[in-house]
Amino acid sequence: MRKPTAIISCLMATTLLLSACSGSNGNNSSNSNNGNSNAGNTGGTTNTAVNEPAVNNAESTPPPEENIKDKKITISIYYPLPDQTEKRKSEDDKIARFQQEYPNVTIVKSDWHYNVDEIGVKMAANEAPTFFNTFATEAGFLVQRGWAADITELWSSYSFKDDINPTLQNQFVKDGKVYGVVQNGYSTSTVINKKLLASKNVTAPSYDWTWDDMLATAKAVADPKKGIAGIAPMGKGNEAGWNWTNFLFEAGGQIQTTNGGKVTAAFNSDAGVKALQFYQKLRWEANAIPKDWALGWGDAVGAFAQGRTAMVIAGAEGVLDQALNQGGLKPDEVATYPMPAAEAGGKHSGILGGDYLVINPNASKDEQEMAFRYITFDYFTDNYLSAVEKDIQARKADGKYYIPPQMSYFKGDSEYGKKLQAIYDKYDNVYKYDPESNKLLDGNPEAQYNTQEYYAEMTSIIQEVFAKKDVDLKAKLDAAAKNMQSKHYDAIKVQ
Amino acid sequence: MNPLTKSTTSVPIGPQAAARRSRPQVLLRKYGWSLAFLLPAAAIFLLFLWLPIMKGFVYSFYSIDFVNGNKFTGLDNYRTVLADPDVRIAIKNTLYYMFLCLIIGFWVPIVFAIAISEIKRFQGVFRVAAYLPNVIPVVVLYGLWRWLYDPVGPINASITSLWGGEGISFLSDTSWSMISLVFMETWQQFGSAMLLYLAAVLSIPRDWYEAAEIDGAGIWQRIRHITLPSLRSLILLMLVLQIIGTSQAYQSQLALLDGGPMNATLTYALLIVKYATTRLDMGTASAMGVLMFLVLGVLAMLHFRLDRKGGDAA
Numbered sequence: 001m002r003k004p005t006a007i008i009s010c011l012m013a014t015t016l017l018l019s020a021c022s023g024s025n026g027n028n029s030s031n032s033n034n035g036n037s038n039a040g041n042t043g044g045t046t047n048t049a050v051n052e053p054a055v056n057n058a059e060s061t062p063p064p065e066e067n068i069k070d071k072k073i074t075i076s077i078y079y080p081l082p083d084q085t086e087k088r089k090s091e092d093d094k095i096a097r098f099q100q101e102y103p104n105v106t107i108v109k110s111d112w113h114y115n116v117d118e119i120g121v122k123m124a125a126n127e128a129p130t131f132f133n134t135f136a137t138e139a140g141f142l143v144q145r146g147w148a149a150d151i152t153e154l155w156s157s158y159s160f161k162d163d164i165n166p167t168l169q170n171q172f173v174k175d176g177k178v179y180g181v182v183q184n185g186y187s188t189s190t191v192i193n194k195k196l197l198a199s200k201n202v203t204a205p206s207y208d209w210t211w212d213d214m215l216a217t218a219k220a221v222a223d224p225k226k227g228i229a230g231i232a233p234m235g236k237g238n239e240a241g242w243n244w245t246n247f248l249f250e251a252g253g254q255i256q257t258t259n260g261g262k263v264t265a266a267f268n269s270d271a272g273v274k275a276l277q278f279y280q281k282l283r284w285e286a287n288a289i290p291k292d293w294a295l296g297w298g299d300a301v302g303a304f305a306q307g308r309t310a311m312v313i314a315g316a317e318g319v320l321d322q323a324l325n326q327g328g329l330k331p332d333e334v335a336t337y338p339m340p341a342a343e344a345g346g347k348h349s350g351i352l353g354g355d356y357l358v359i360n361p362n363a364s365k366d367e368q369e370m371a372f373r374y375i376t377f378d379y380f381t382d383n384y385l386s387a388v389e390k391d392i393q394a395r396k397a398d399g400k401y402y403i404p405p406q407m408s409y410f411k412g413d414s415e416y417g418k419k420l421q422a423i424y425d426k427y428d429n430v431y432k433y434d435p436e437s438n439k440l441l442d443g444n445p446e447a448q449y450n451t452q453e454y455y456a457e458m459t460s461i462i463q464e465v466f467a468k469k470d471v472d473l474k475a476k477l478d479a480a481a482k483n484m485q486s487k488h489y490d491a492i493k494v495q
Numbered sequence: 496m497n498p499l500t501k502s503t504t505s506v507p508i509g510p511q512a513a514a515r516r517s518r519p520q521v522l523l524r525k526y527g528w529s530l531a532f533l534l535p536a537a538a539i540f541l542l543f544l545w546l547p548i549m550k551g552f553v554y555s556f557y558s559i560d561f562v563n564g565n566k567f568t569g570l571d572n573y574r575t576v577l578a579d580p581d582v583r584i585a586i587k588n589t590l591y592y593m594f595l596c597l598i599i600g601f602w603v604p605i606v607f608a609i610a611i612s613e614i615k616r617f618q619g620v621f622r623v624a625a626y627l628p629n630v631i632p633v634v635v636l637y638g639l640w641r642w643l644y645d646p647v648g649p650i651n652a653s654i655t656s657l658w659g660g661e662g663i664s665f666l667s668d669t670s671w672s673m674i675s676l677v678f679m680e681t682w683q684q685f686g687s688a689m690l691l692y693l694a695a696v697l698s699i700p701r702d703w704y705e706a707a708e709i710d711g712a713g714i715w716q717r718i719r720h721i722t723l724p725s726l727r728s729l730i731l732l733m734l735v736l737q738i739i740g741t742s743q744a745y746q747s748q749l750a751l752l753d754g755g756p757m758n759a760t761l762t763y764a765l766l767i768v769k770y771a772t773t774r775l776d777m778g779t780a781s782a783m784g785v786l787m788f789l790v791l792g793v794l795a796m797l798h799f800r801l802d803r804k805g806g807d808a809a
Contacts, residue, residue: 116773117772117773118772120561120772120775120777121772123561124561145561145775146563224646224661225647226647227645227646227647235667235755235756236752236753236755236756237753290646291646291661291662291664291667292644292645292646292664292665292666292667293667294666294667294672294752294755294756296753452773453774456773459755460755460757460758463755463756463757464757466667466756467667467668467669467756467757
């Protein structure tokens with residue numbers, strides 16, 4: 001009885017193994033026939049379906065050039081999350097308008113949002129949508145891994161390319177090749193709860209402020225017994241390293257340097273020590289950070305929206321959205337400050353960040369082109385202006401605020417920018433950034449290589465600074481730099 | 496029996512071969528449907544459990560690159576694991592966590608099961624109440640306990656009002672962070688284990704207790720001499736299961752503290768997750784997984800033996 005059962009089991013196992021093994025390869029062959037039906041996951045396969053006959057025909061008679069509008073193409077798009085109802089409405093509106101112009105295009109909505117911990121798996125499984133969102137931090141990483149399509153050709157023929165904000169767009173230009181399209185940007189700022197300052201009779205500092213001003217303000221507002229902090233520097237996850245890097249830049253430091261094709265860790269400089277000393281002061285001298293300081297982005301921004309910290313460091317848009325639309329604060333009760341200068345007269349350096357859209361390199365050329373057309377469909381159009389106005393009006397009806405991006409994809413002084421600003425000016429539920437504050441912003445791009453690993457290294461040190469009073473800062477930074485050098489930087493050869 | 500006579504009735508390939516062929520056919524006829532019903536479960540098991548395990552073994556010898564292809568690296572991944580100081584921290588933390596779960600959490604369901612079994616009225620209500628934390632979604636659980644552990648939350652408020660001082664940084668203080676997670680998890684998870692213990696307690700013949708009572712045994716003596724000895728095999732089994740379960744813990748460590756502060760809650764399983772997803776080094780993560788598999792394999796065999804022993808006893 002055992003023998004036949006074993007034989008049958010073996011046969012079953014072999015069949016399953018064979019089917020499992022052939023499954024991955026089979027995608028190419030089977031989907032070439034029906035690639036259009038499931039473009040969400042089979043970016044590259046539709047291409048085979050559409051183009052292969054054309055290639056075969058080319059040998060006999062050259063086919064007439066096909067207009068991309070006539071081709072049946074399916075693209076899966078980056079779609080807002082279920083709780084982002086306003087954004088979903090705007091996106092649905094855009095889809096409808098896009099399909100009017102491109103009736104042969106099928107659009108699949110993907111509400112997968114970029115996550116550094118998930119992108120590897122998504123790309124390995126070929127499950128990333130035709131285009132997906134990402135952040136300025138990720139450019140080097142995505143390009144290095146080959147997870148962002150080279151769209152230089154599409155970019156070169158894009159008629160509005162010269163009107164795009166070059167500072168922001170350049171984050172996704174590597175070695176002269178374009179790998180993404182900017183949506184909006186920001187220079188990391190400090191958002192202040194003025195209401196909380198007023199309740200403690202603390203005068204808000206000027207926009208041209210320094211570390212000492214930040215320290216004094218945080219100290220004056222903090223009320224640990226009531227669980228109110230003066231400032232909530234992030235202390236958990238890679239956000240901790242990201243938050244601190246603003247201070248490294250303000251002190252004149254850099255994360256890494258590139259010389260002669262070699263990348264060298266540079267954050268263990270005197271500027272790095274100075275920036276950590278400032279964190280020590282916030283924690284131990286002013287006792288101004290939350291007692292429970294292990295806060296990630298969501299925790300710190302949430303604490304700000306709940307009035308449990310007077311200051312938070314992040315891209316202003318996200319913080320303001322939570323504070324005004326969920327925390328119940330009014331626009332005049334909050335203020336967006338540039339990051340403080342290390343000393344009077346110094347630069348208000350903040351990390352340059354932003355939202356970008358990246359096209360999946362596994363998608364076919366047609367899909368890539370259609371995705372590019374979709375991404376830029378509303379750029380510089382009157383349709384977008386009226387869509388924004390509708391969004392503002394809808395929010396007003398719901399008692400919500402519209403938070404415009406701190407920096408847009410177009411040049412600030414462009415005609416289009418002025419038109420959009422005129423719409424913003426018409427409504428009192430649009431948050432207005434103070435031009436005086438904006439003038440001082442000094443956006444600094446992040447490190448090009450292994451940014452997340454660097455942030456993780458720094459997070460451990462920052463946690464130690466917050467947990468222990470006496471930490472040998474220089475020794476810690478040197479150890480972290482050595483680690484980064486041997487584990488990551490030494491393997492990089494810059495072309 | 497004359498084999499030749501049989502061969503004439505069968506296909507001309509010899510009597511023994513015929514007998515060999517007919518036997519599987521008979522068995523297939525007899526068990527065919529049973530095997531067909533087993534097929535989906537077997538397929539799922541193979542595809543989603545054994546195949547990944549086997550692939551994990553293979554990957555542990557490769558540098559995994561989804562774009563440029565995998566590269567055989569021999570034992571390099573294992574060398575990386577052994578040289579990484581974080582691995583030593585993670586092992587230490589995991590052992591510490593397992594120890595805390597034993598001393599803080601292991602006895603709780605036993606005590607509750609015995610206590611609830613002693614309740615004469617509304618036993619069902621208490622049973623449900625004890626199990627309720629199990630059904631709380633983890634997002635709510637973490638939010639709730641973040642508030643309970645808050646510097647101005649109810650626990651700290653009680654501590655400061657009773658003893659003064661500044662209270663405890665339950666999550667940010669490295670000496671408290673793991674303990675805090677264990678308390679939270681014990682509160683959430685003791686209910687399911689409690690139900691198993693309760694079932695076992697209720698299956699102990701009542702006349703044993705009545706006889707003990709007649710002999711003058713008090714409640715503690717009844718528990719010590721009847722209840723606990725009756726639960727012995729179950730307690731042992733649950734102990735092994737808990738050791739296996741807690742050795743793989745990473746969920747609350749990741750969600751609440753991301754392994755911090757200062758790696759104080761970085762468990763071995765969390766480090767595997769970080770290697771695989773954050774550092775995108777699937778090869779080293781697989782090597783760590785293989786090492787863990789070997790250790791847990793021993794425990795699983797122990798569990799299997801205890802399970803069989805318990806089954807035989809039953």
